[in-house]
Amino acid sequence: MVEEGNARWRDVLALGPSLFDRLSRYILNAGALLEGKVKQPETRAGRLKYTRLMGYVAVLRSGGFGALATALPILILYFGLLPFFPALNPDGNGFSGWNVVGFYAALIFVSLLATVLELFLLYNDAVRYAGKMNHATSRRIDEEAEANLAIQAALPEGLTKAALGMVKDRAPKYGIDPLEKGSKAGAAARGVAFKAKVLMINALMKQVARRIFARLFGRAAPRAFVEWLLLPIYVFWNMIGTTKVMNELIARANGPEAAAEIVKQVGWENEVPPELRGPAKFAIAQHVMATKAFHPNIEFVLLELALDHDEEQATQFDTGNLSEEQRIQLAKFILALPHLEVRRVRVDDALWAFIGETLSDGERDAWRAACKGYIHRGVPF
Secondary structure (H helix, E strand, O other), X not given: OHHXXXXXXXXXXXXXXXXXXXXXXXXXXXXXXXXXXXXXXXXXXXXXHHHHHHHHXXXXXXXXXXXXXXXXXXXXXXXXXXXXXXXXXXXXXXXXXXXXXXHHHHHHHHHHHHHHHHHHHHHHHHXXXXXXXXXXXXXXXXXXXXXXXXXXXXXXXXXXXXHOOOOOOOOOEOOEOOOOOOOHHHHHHHHHHHHHHHHHHHHHHHHHHHHHHHHHHHHHXXXXXXXXXXXXXXXXXXXXXXXXXXXXXXXXXXXXXXXXXXHHHHOOOOOOOHHHHHHHXXXXXXXXXXXXXXXXXXXXXXXHOOOOOOHHHOOOOOOOOOOHHHHHHHHHHHHHHHHHOOOOOXXXXXXXXXXXXXOOHHHHHHHHHHXXXXXXXXXXX
């Protein structure tokens, strides 16, 4: 009897790793077949549409991973373990004492196994899509231009960080400290609090859902059936998180092109006039300090303007000697910066006052609409 029991345990334990390996290989291979070769659309509108399509596929796949992570513990526990050890069944009459401990120990183990698999698949998928978007949006560059080389070098790293959820770059660079107007300890505390809040909400939501369904059905339905009913909730939760990651990836992958076009439309394609270098660097610095992070798209603008070496000009905003045309260029530049990020960013009050003095309401609205049309939909200026 002891040998027979040990053999059963060996069979159960062997089921987990084998199922993990088979399912992960199947999903990754199926995904590769579905995606096929990555294209490089000719127009910005085409590139935006194509990268959004990648994002939609990634969101759907994340839903599949959530379904897998929910189904795996149920399959292993209720259809793999409990048939061999019926005393552990929570729907049975003998479910008490050590049987309760054994059931929950097994539940925790298989849930951890499913979570590891889910995280592996989600992060692997996000990093793969970061690479695909980088390839799909790659542009021909002038290899003799230092700014273009710097942008091309920075883009893959920024995409990979976004795929892994590391979206905040708070390190000082180019003479700009993102946390100059804020507390470094406070920023770190907010980051930890945000992650803790996400984890708590995630855990709380699952527990509340379990209790609701358990009370709804009581003993009228098997526990496994109640667990299956929770599957759509976990799928939806995964899809929400992946949508946020993909939106950031899309913005970053298409960021270099957007940065270059904004600079061109402002009128600084060849170079920034000397008297505008200080105000332009100041506007970028104020934007970065307002968001308390260096978004890659803002960094691309700074590199396009070759302002990465003008560290001493980060605090200058002297507009007294500017011509009317230069004031309009600067006002448009300041207005365009917030649209390069996924989130909404408020323009500094002093800079907003300068914009109000320089551009009429109609000019301001027309320019912002043109920026949003190009950045988000690829509509030419």
